[in-house]
Amino acid sequence: MNTPAAPNHAHELDRLARRRAAARMGWYLHAVVFLAVNALLATLSLSSGRHWAIYPAMGWGLGLLIHGLVIWLVLGGGGLQQRLVAQERERLRQEHGR
Template identity: 65%
Template sequence: MNTNNPQDKQLERQARKRAAAKLGWYLHACVYLLVNLLLVTLSVSSGRHWAVFPLLGWGLGLAVHGVVVFLLTGGAGLYQRLVQHERERLAQQRDMW
């Protein structure tokens, strides 16, 4: 890859950003599993099953995080499509003048 090319630099930055986002989700999922395993163990040993509430709440947050990382930013993500749309609109306006 030619690192002097601005497009290559932009692609590299974008690839690193996406990789960091995915790594962040994996870290989030590992912490979720470890903490909730501990909470379930404490919950069961106390004779009550209160750990289901943080499990579900945090699980919803983890699911939303996953949707954002893997669906909305995968491939041509929403942000990239919006930026491209605005570039096209600006180019059309420039060409009209």
């Protein structure tokens, strides 16, 4: 993720905060879709008498884990989008003495 080394005014801080918050919201959406689809697959798997749903869940789960590591380790923090934007704005202000 390319970010300016030291955003120097409120507009840049707001833009960066919104971009980081959007990245986190993307992960939340990814996790919700993962849970919904894999619950459906598990139901189908159990009704067929075979336990095949574990394989797509493990593969996709690995992708979700990697996505989460990138988002949470690189960006840090959490919450709903408006709360995320506010938190990022405050964090950036503290980092850059504003």
